[in-house]
Amino acid sequence: MALHIAVIGTGYLGATHAACMAELGFEVLGLDVDQEKVDSLSRGELPFHEPGLPELLLKHIDSGRLRFTTSYEEVGVWADVHFIGVGTPQLPGEYAADVAFVDAATVSLAENITKDALIVGKSTVPVGTTRRLLGLIAKNKREDVRIDLAWNPEFLREGFAVKDTITPDRLVVGVDSVRAEETLREVYASALALDTPFISTDFETAELVKVAANAFLATKISFINAFSEVTEAVGGDIRTLADAIGHDSRIGRKFLNAGLGFGGGCLPKDIRALQARVSELGLDRTMRFLTEVDEINLRRRERVIYLAAEILGDLAGKKIAVLGVTFKPDSDDVRDSPALDIAARLYGSGADVTVYDPEGNANAAKRFPRLHYVDDTSTAVAEADLVMLLTEWPEFKALEPASLTSLVNKRRIIDARNVLDATSWEHAGWHFTALGQYFEPTAAS
Ligand code: UDX
Numbered sequence: 001m002a003l004h005i006a007v008i009g010t011g012y013l014g015a016t017h018a019a020c021m022a023e024l025g026f027e028v029l030g031l032d033v034d035q036e037k038v039d040s041l042s043r044g045e046l047p048f049h050e051p052g053l054p055e056l057l058l059k060h061i062d063s064g065r066l067r068f069t070t071s072y073e074e075v076g077v078w079a080d081v082h083f084i085g086v087g088t089p090q091l092p093g094e095y096a097a098d099v100a101f102v103d104a105a106t107v108s109l110a111e112n113i114t115k116d117a118l119i120v121g122k123s124t125v126p127v128g129t130t131r132r133l134l135g136l137i138a139k140n141k142r143e144d145v146r147i148d149l150a151w152n153p154e155f156l157r158e159g160f161a162v163k164d165t166i167t168p169d170r171l172v173v174g175v176d177s178v179r180a181e182e183t184l185r186e187v188y189a190s191a192l193a194l195d196t197p198f199i200s201t202d203f204e205t206a207e208l209v210k211v212a213a214n215a216f217l218a219t220k221i222s223f224i225n226a227f228s229e230v231t232e233a234v235g236g237d238i239r240t241l242a243d244a245i246g247h248d249s250r251i252g253r254k255f256l257n258a259g260l261g262f263g264g265g266c267l268p269k270d271i272r273a274l275q276a277r278v279s280e281l282g283l284d285r286t287m288r289f290l291t292e293v294d295e296i297n298l299r300r301r302e303r304v305i306y307l308a309a310e311i312l313g314d315l316a317g318k319k320i321a322v323l324g325v326t327f328k329p330d331s332d333d334v335r336d337s338p339a340l341d342i343a344a345r346l347y348g349s350g351a352d353v354t355v356y357d358p359e360g361n362a363n364a365a366k367r368f369p370r371l372h373y374v375d376d377t378s379t380a381v382a383e384a385d386l387v388m389l390l391t392e393w394p395e396f397k398a399l400e401p402a403s404l405t406s407l408v409n410k411r412r413i414i415d416a417r418n419v420l421d422a423t424s425w426e427h428a429g430w431h432f433t434a435l436g437q438y439f440e441p442t443a444a445s
Pocket of ligand 1: 154155156157158159214217221254255256257258259260261262263264265266267327328329
C-alpha cells in the first residue's frame with residue numbers, strides 16, 4: 001500500500017512539500033497548529049505567491065489526496081512518514097536559530113504516533129539537533145512503537161518551489177538505519193528514477209550540507225558585491241567582470257549578479273545561525289568570514305541610500321519611485337528584503353516614497369503601512385524626482401526609457417540590480433546610476 005505522508009507545519013516549505021507529495025501520488029495530511037491556516041488551505045487558498053502551487057493545491061484537494069488538520073492524534077494514527085517543515089527563525093536579539101517549533105513538533109509526534117513510523121526533519125537546524133531529537137523521541141514515544149528519525153534538508157528556492165521539490169538537483173538524507181533510508185527511497189522514487197543524485201549520510205553531514213550550501217551562495221554574492229565597491233571607486237564594469245570570471249567552469253556565472261545583495265527568509269538567518277552554532281562549539285574563528293559576508297551585504301543598502309542622497313541633495317520632500325520591494329522577483333516575500341528596507345529608510349529621511357511591486361505590495365504594506373503603494377509603474381513614477389529599481393522583476397528589466405520620460409519630474413534612475421542598459425537610458429537623456437558603477441558626485445544633481 002502507498003505510504004501515508006504527514007507534513008507538520010504548513011508554511012512555505014510544508015505547504016509546498018504537502019502539495020508536491022500529493023502530486024507524486026501519495027495520500028497526504030498536512031498539519032498546522034494554526035486553525036486559520038488549516039481552514040484556508042483546506043479551501044485551496046494559499047497565503048503566499050508561488051507559481052504553480054495554487055493549481056496543485058486545488059487539484060489535490062479535489063482529488064482527495066490532500067487534506068489538512070490541526071490534530072496530532074489524527075496524523076499519529078494515520079501516517080507512516082512524518083515530515084517536519086516548521087520554521088527555525090532567528091531568535092530575537094541573537095544570531096542563533098530558534099528550534100522550539102522543531103522540538104515541539106517532534107515531542108507531539110512521538111507522543112501521538114501509534115504505529116511504526118519515520119520522522120523526517122526538513123527544517124534548517126543547527127548541527128547536532130537531529131541527534132538531540134533522538135533523545136526527545138525515546139523519552140516521549142510509546143514503548144510498543146518503533147520511530148526512526150532522518151534529516152532531509154530542503155533546498156527549494158522561492159519562485160521555483162514546485163520544480164525544486166518534484167525534480168530536485170539532489171536529495172540528501174541523514175539516517176542511522178537501513179529502514180529509514182529504504183523508506184525515503186520509496187518516497188522519492190520518482191526523482192530517483194530520473195537519476196537524481198541521492199546522498200545518504202549521517203545526521204551531522206546532512207544538517208551541515210544545508211547551511212554550507214546557503215553560506216556558499218551568500219559568500220558568492222558578497223564576493224561580487226565586494227568587487228562592486230572597488231569598481232565604484234576606480235571605474236570598471238562589474239557585469240563584465242562577473243561574466244569573465246563566470247566563464248571559468250570552476251567558478252560559474254550563477255549567483256554573481258552584483259546589486260543590492262541577498263535577503264529573504266533563509267540566507268541572512270542561516271549564515272547568522274551557523275556563526276552562532278560554531279561559536280557554541282568553541283570554533284569562534286571558523287566562520288568569522290561570514291561576518292564580513294553579512295557586512296558587505298548590508299553595506300550595499302548604505303550605498304544605495306548614499307547615491308539617492310547625492311543625487312537628490314536633501315531627501316526631505318523629494319518624490320522617489322521605488323520599483324520592487326520583495327527580496328527577489330517571482331515572490332511576494334518581503335522578509336529581510338533589502339528593497340523594502342531601503343524604501344522604509346528613504347521614507348524615514350523625509351522622502352515621499354511611492355512603491356510599486358507586482359506581488360509584494362500587500363505584504364510590504366503590513367510592515368510599512370505608511371509608504372504609498374500603487375498598482376503600476378506609470379503611477380509610481382509620476383512626477384518622480386528619482387526612480388529606483390530595487391527588485392529585478394521581468395517587467396522592470398524590460399523598461400524602456402521612452403515609456404517613463406514624459407511621466408517623471410526629473411530623468412534620474414538608480415539601477416540597484418544591474419539589469420538595465422545604461423547606454424539606452426543615457427541616450428534618452430537620463431542620469432543613470434547603477435551599483436558597481438563609478439559615480440561622480442558632482443556630475444549628479
Ligand atoms: C535560498 C537558497 O537558494 C535555497 O536553496 C534555500 O532552500 C533557501 O534559500 P531563496 O531564499 O528562495 O533560496 O532565494 P535565492 O534565489 O537563493 O536568492 C537569495 C537572495 O540572493 C535574493 O535576495 C536574491 O536577490 C539574491 N541574489 C541572488 C543576488 O543578490 N545575486 C545573485 O546573483 C543571486
